[in-house]
Structures are given as C-alpha cells and as structure tokens.
Amino acid sequence: MTNSIAPKVLIYDTTLRDGTQGEGVSFTVSAKMRVAEKLDQFGIDYIEGGWPGSNPRDMAFFEKAVDLDLKHAKMASFGSTRRAGTSVEEDSQIQLLLAANTPVVTIFGKSWLLHVTDVIRTTAEENLAMIEDSVRYLKEQGKEVVYDAEHFFDGYLNDPEYALSTLEAAKRGGADFLVLCETNGGKLVPQVTEITTTVTQRFPETSVGVHCHNDAGVGVAVSLAGIEAGAEMVQGTINGYGERNGNANLTTIIPNLTLKMDKNLHCSANLSSLRDLSLFVDDATNLLPDIRAPYVGSASFAHKGGVHADAASKSDRSYEHLDPSLVGNRTRVLVSDMSGRSSIMMKAKEMGVEVDSRSPEMKAFLEELKKLEFKGYEYEAADASFDLLLRRFTKGSQIPFEVLRYHVGIAKEGDDDESVSEATVKLRVGDQTYHTVAEGNGPISALDHALRKALEKDFPCISEVRLIDFRVLILESNLGTDAITRVRVESTDGQTTWGTVGVSDNVIEASWEALLDSVEYKLSLEENAS
DSSP states (O other), X not given: OOOSSSOBOEEEEOTTTTGGGSTTOOOXXXXXXXXXXXXXXXXXXXXXXXXXTTOHHHHHHHHHHTTOOOSSOEEEEEEEOOXXXXXXXXXXXXXXXXXXXXXXXXXXXXXXXXXXXXXXXXXXXXXHHHHHHXXXXXXXXXXXXXXXXXXXXXXXHHOHHHHHHHHHHHHHHTOSEEEEEETTOOOOHHHHXXXXXXXXXXXXXXXXXXXXXOTTSOHHHHHHHHHHTTOOEEEEBGGGOOSTTOBOBHHHHHHIIIIIXXXXXXGGGGGXXXXXXXXXXXXXXXXXXXXXXXXXXXXXXXXXXXXXXXXXXXXXXXXXXXXXXXXXXXXXXXXXXXXXXXXXXXXXXHTTOOOOTTSHXXXXXXXXXXXXXXXXXXXXXXXXXXXXXXXXXXXXXXXXXXXEEEEEEEEOOSTTSOOEEEEEEEEEETTEEEEEEEEESSHHHHHHHHHHHHHTTTOXXXXXXXXXXXXXXXXXXXXXXXXXXEEEEXXXXXXXXXXXXXXXXXXXXXXXXXXHHHHHHHHHXXXXXX
C-alpha cells in the first residue's frame, strides 16, 4: 500500500489554529487537548496548537499542553515575524512564542510586496531583515522553525525574484522548512505545480512545504500538486475547517497520498481510523459531519440507484474506487423510488433480513415502498423505519402494542408565562390498557414522555431510549400551511443509533409516527437480542 523506500511526506495539522478561523468552529481548551491527543494517536507529525498572545484560550491551551504525553507528534506554536523597527529581543509576540514552550515554532512573513508596502507598511529590505532575524533568533533558542511564506504564490506572480528572496532570508536564518502558502486559495494546479517546482529546484537542501486554502474548490488538488512538485510537507486541517471556504482537507489529502500516490506517511498505518478521527473532531467542535466528504462521509460509499446497487452487489469495484474499510468506512445501500429489486435485496441482507426476491410479499413490499416515497417518505436516513416496514411485509411482524388514542395540547396563561405542553396517550398491551399523561417543553416532547410512561411497565428497556435529533422538512412549501411535512427522528439507547421517519400534512401526526417507529424498533432490537 505504501512505498517503504520513499521518504516520508510530513503531515502538519493546523486544525486547532487555522481551523478555528472557520465560521462556526470553536474549541474549548479541554476539547483542544483531546483533539491533540487524537491527532498524535493517528500519527500526525506536527500539531499547530494556536497563536500565543492572540487570545486567552490559546494561552491557556499552551499552559496545559506541556503535560500532554505525545508519542509522535511535535507541538508547534504559531506567530509572525518581528515587527518592523523592533528587535527580536524586544518583540513581545516573539517572546510569547518562546513562552509557549513548544519544540517547534512556526512563523509567517510577507512574500508579496503589496502586503509589505500597503499592509505592514515597511520597506522591502526591512521585511527581509524581519524574516531573517526572527528565524535566526528562534533557532538560537533551540527551536525547530517552520517558516510560512504567506501569500507566496500571489507574491511570486507579482515579483518572482522578491518572493524568492524572502525564502532566501528564511534560509539564511536557518529555517528547517520553507512552506509556500496559497493564502487566498485562488490558484489552480498548473500555477502551483510550476511555482513549487521552481522553489524546490532553487532550494534543494531545504525541505519545502505547501499550505493551501479552498476558495477555488481545489485546496486538496493543489496540495497534492505541491507534493508531486517536490514538497515534503503538507499543511491542512481535519475536515477542511478554516477561514472562508476552509483549508485543504487532510481527511482527503492523507488517503490520496497513501492510496493513490503511493507516498510514505507515518500515519498511513492508521488509515483505517480516518473516519473515526473525522467524526471525533466534528464532535469536539459540535458540528454535524459532512455526509458527502470524500472517503470519510457516510455517503462516500452509498449506492442509491438500482443499476448502481445491482452492480455493486456483484462487484464492489464496479462503483467504488477503493475498499471503504481502508479508511474506516463501509458500503451502504440507500432505498428510494429509484431502487430496484437488487437494491432492496442488498439492503435487506445488510440489515440481517433474509427474503425471497421472487416472493409475492417482496413484490408487494416494493410497490408499497414506491407509493410511500411518492407521498414524501424518505428512508435513506431512516433505516429503522425501513427495517420495520420490510419485516411487516416479509415476516408479518406486528407492533407489540395498540394505540387507542393520543392527544396533545399547548396552554399559556399570561404574556410573561412560558407555554406548557401536555399530552395524553391511551394504548393497550395484551389485555392491559394504559392511560397516561405527561408534560414537556413542547408538544413532541410531551408526546414522547407520555408514550414512554405508558410502555415502561411492560417494556422497561424503553427507559434507555433518548432522542438525539429531531428534524422537520416542509415538502411543497408553496402549499403554505397545507404543505406535507416530513419528520425525521434520530434515537439512541447508548449502544445503537437509529433513524425513523413520519409524513403527514399535520406535523404532530408526522412526529407521532416517527416516535412510534423509534419505540417499536427498540423493542425489535431487544427481541432479536433475547
């Protein structure tokens, strides 16, 4: 899978610094600690922890990070070169980089004369001195120094010799890495390839890296192009977090380097944990995973069309570019009105249900499925509802209780009082009838509590179930308040997570249907386990 002779490509992760500049991305100090440990376990080579002095959170992180027992990764602090007209010894930001007590310090400097003259407002000569002085000083303090050449590709296109002279200044200072930053994210593969090749040929004895953004949608592609052009380090973030459209996505770069380009990475041995790492980082920042993310997304190896699913059932390679288990993912079969008989058979097998594809029951099930999809039901994210429907048609499975009546109401007494929802549920289990009432912070919550209350005596396992997601989608919104509503509920018992769906022109009825399926599925899990 990897070439053991080829030199390793080093992976530099900046999720905890550059990634946090993305909209909606924020880590607590404890979350940053956990993510750093996870990155180290995965085999990332460098972890950029933050910018000391830029905010209290990063300062607190570096104070705690000294206690991290990293097995492989090197922790890096990040900052800029010294300010114009200030010595390195007197520059407070440089001193904070040292105070972070990391073995690696990454500093950025200006490569583009536009930024030199119009942004930091100094001379071209002083900018070169700022770069060289800063790198040399940090090296004298015993630090490994990564020099990030900010806006390098724009600077090179504007004035090639000056951009290269900034790298020469960093080299004279003793930089261990010269990283070419595609900061604005707008360059395409040919430009990055040509310029990176020029740099690697100009500095054959100094390791070159690339740091790319995704503003043109090619952050991964230009990063890979940089490696092909001779760069030995690639910087990026897990899940592509970052400013504007994000940084180059390491969860795509890493498998491409390993599985497609035969590059030697230290983390290649842990590639089967890639999806777990992706989900872990999403969870740490409380973001929903991108289901369409290459390699690690839940849709990456999902087959929906009947022809695709049929081909995949005969040969995985027919519609999958690699074995999903290599990156910790799996093949999934989605069911919809596009599904053919082979798709359903694959899905049934995936769910442990043996069915006869030629049986009348199977034919009736397929017809019913297409009718339900036409009405607005969607089972791609509601495997539990699909499983129950399949078992009803093919196995004659029945819900182990009968709902006789349910009612929900909302009351509010005064303008300043909060509204209260109250639900009643009447149902029969065997010969016993239960009539319960419960309150909730909303009508669905109240119904959920009343349903559980009615069932827990006969089915105590219901107490283990909790709702973790509730989504409402309006279908044909042009119908206004008469529109059809689809409700999807995600539930868990702490061990298994499942999705159910309900559809109606009444949001309460659609929600109730999804709640009932959720409870029934839990009971089916208990029955199958016994």
